[in-house]
Amino acid sequence: MPTPERTSREAIVATGRELLERDGLTGLTMQAIADRVGVKAPSLYKRVRNRDELIRLIAEATVVDLGEHLRAAAAAPTDAAARVAAVALAFRAFAHRFPAGYHLIFASASSATRPSHDAILASSAPILEVAEALAGPAHALDAARTLTAWANGFISMELADAFQLGGDVDEAFVFGIRALTGALQLRDDVQAVG
Template identity: 45%
Template sequence: MPTPDRTSLAEIVDAGRGILESGGPSKLTMQAVAERVGVRAPSLYKRVRDRDALLELVAGATADALADRLEASDGSLAALAHEYRAFARRHPEGFRLMFAVDGAAAAMARASAPVLRATRELVGQDAALDAARLVTAWATGFVNMELSGSFRFDGDLDRAFDYGLEKLSAGLRAR
């Protein structure tokens, strides 16, 4: 008789996301996840090939969580940008990992869909992808600078984000 499963892939991925956020990528190991879900490390290999696969699963789950947040917004460019920033601030390590791991491509495409819809409404079908890339690059750059403490001057970052978003949106509408 086979032994019963003591953990699920979802539990493994959730544990991985928690470890990533609390300790960073260097702490996200198969051993740490095994301890978190209450099994021995070799048991994880029944569900996850290796650490690289674990990183892909965690990145994909994080991108799926971002996609869920974006899809739950009102779909406006402003709402999407604010959700994107809020998500990154709540899950900074997962946010960074999404862009560092190739295996999250499908989930990242799902997260991109609401942004493409919003930019399509602003600039039309022909320029929607270019506009979505512009918005994403600006928001990602802003958020990464914020997360790393790279904004060295005094000032209100919320106001700066809103200012940039307003100018970017106005530029897209004026095209």
């Protein structure tokens, strides 16, 4: 069995993310992590204070990972609408790949388990950038919130298997992206009216 000194915080968090996806939040225990990384449970407390800190670290790692996926998606297209679509599709793909982690970062949680403000801000940068390119600097935050709220609502319903009326959910997601993109492309004449 490895000694606690050979077990890094990064390995504990990576193992925690795997367990979260496999067993859900209730299965994410210090004992389960210790068993997977090959130490006794009390040894984990040399790297992680308690379960709340473990959950916070996992949520933060998930937020950082999501931000990296969004940054990569936003970098490819040059057209603002195409960048928004790429980011929204990457957002959805991430949620399907890591549904428990996705739920963890968007679920209401105590301040002890929430990712840091800096991590959230950094991961939000790609959404803010594409929203600004689409809606302009004055409306970037509003557009980013609208895009995020719509995508999260859609994805949350999808992951909960709540779309029961038939039809193609992939097409519906793309339709939503197109509709929102068109609505958020504010032109100077429209801005002057509002």
